[in-house]
Amino acid sequence: MSQGSGPAGDDQSPADRLRALILAGEMAPGQRLVEGDLAELLQVKRSAVRAALVELTAERLVERIRNRGARVRVVTVAEAIAMYECRMVLEGLCARKAAENITEDGAERLRAIGASMEAAVRNGDPLQYSQLNERLHTQIREIAAQPVAKEMLEGMHAQLVRHRFRLALRPGRSGQSLPQHLEIIAAVAAGDADAAETAMRDHVLDVIRALGESDEPALGQFGG
Template sequence: MGVNAVRAVSQAEVADAVRRAILAGDLVAGQRLVEAELTESLGASRGAVRGALIDLTHEGLVERIANRGARVRVVTVEEALQITEVRMAVEGLCGAKAAERITDAEIADLRELGELMRGCVDTGDVVGYSRLNQQLHESVIRIAAQPVAAEVISRLRARNVRHQFRLAYRPGRPQASLPQHLAIIEALAARDPEAAQAAVRAHISSVMDALRQSDHT
């Protein structure tokens, strides 16, 4: 059974598992990635783990240090800004496409999501707001039905996850971003591609401003 399990886990599956763990914050920037530990925890062969780490190195999620092995890559604020700028362009596209495709049911769902976000801000529920924030962005991408864009955004977010967590828990950040998220929802509800794209870009531009401020604190 153990042998079959080892053979069943592919290199791509190992890479996806590590990528998801980075995105979820279970693996943090600078954390060592020990091949033997990953082999045991994922039920994969050593070769599959080694190949997956090489793939993730090419993606910019992992870095290999001479004589020390692999670790989750540390992203500087300057690189985080560049990543977010690319995200702004791609997510803006998704906003426009989502406005063209959105259904009445999806509009109702997004408006309900907006009210839940408002409630989290009113009660100071930062964790809940952060979760709903992510849900809103994922909903826009899903409605846009642009799989290539979705893949690009997923990889960009994984590379930037440390900075995203820092911003999410920064005092006053939910209050600042709530009107921006509500503007995205209303632009989508109006089925206005230009307004939706502008609202998404305005929000992510605000994220970039917050990143710059964090670099000086």
């Protein structure tokens, strides 16, 4: 096994695998990341773990505390709101561009996601709804073909996963956001750029309001 590779059949880098563990909530915000323990967990050399921690620190998923080593970075509600304020502008831009670029095939893909989101709400499945929510936003960014906005949004995505997950599990949240997503889909599919941008910005603003109502502790467990 070469340095930086995982168990047989796993061709992901140590950084990719550690990132996946953090995003899946297997490592909670504030949890210490000990090189020796991670090397054993990932079955790689400590030098590979060290390089992975450097990479994830640059992505702001990990932070280094002086004389205490590395830990999973804690993103406070205030920081999350600030990032969503930036996302509101970028997501609105992507919705506008998607409406300008929309094809009938693209519109059908968006409508299909919307129908699946409606089914998830009817079935009371917030986790499925959350996954479809992410798929919808990703699809809109792909249709928008605005690579700078896409890169900036993806850079914030990992840091906001925990907050999105907690919000998705809030009772009634899926039913509240569904009409907003359907409005976005309708506007993009119709090629109405002004309406698409407005609907998207209104939706993200509602997310900001919902986060502002959060009373979660600073070091709350993922999905707790």
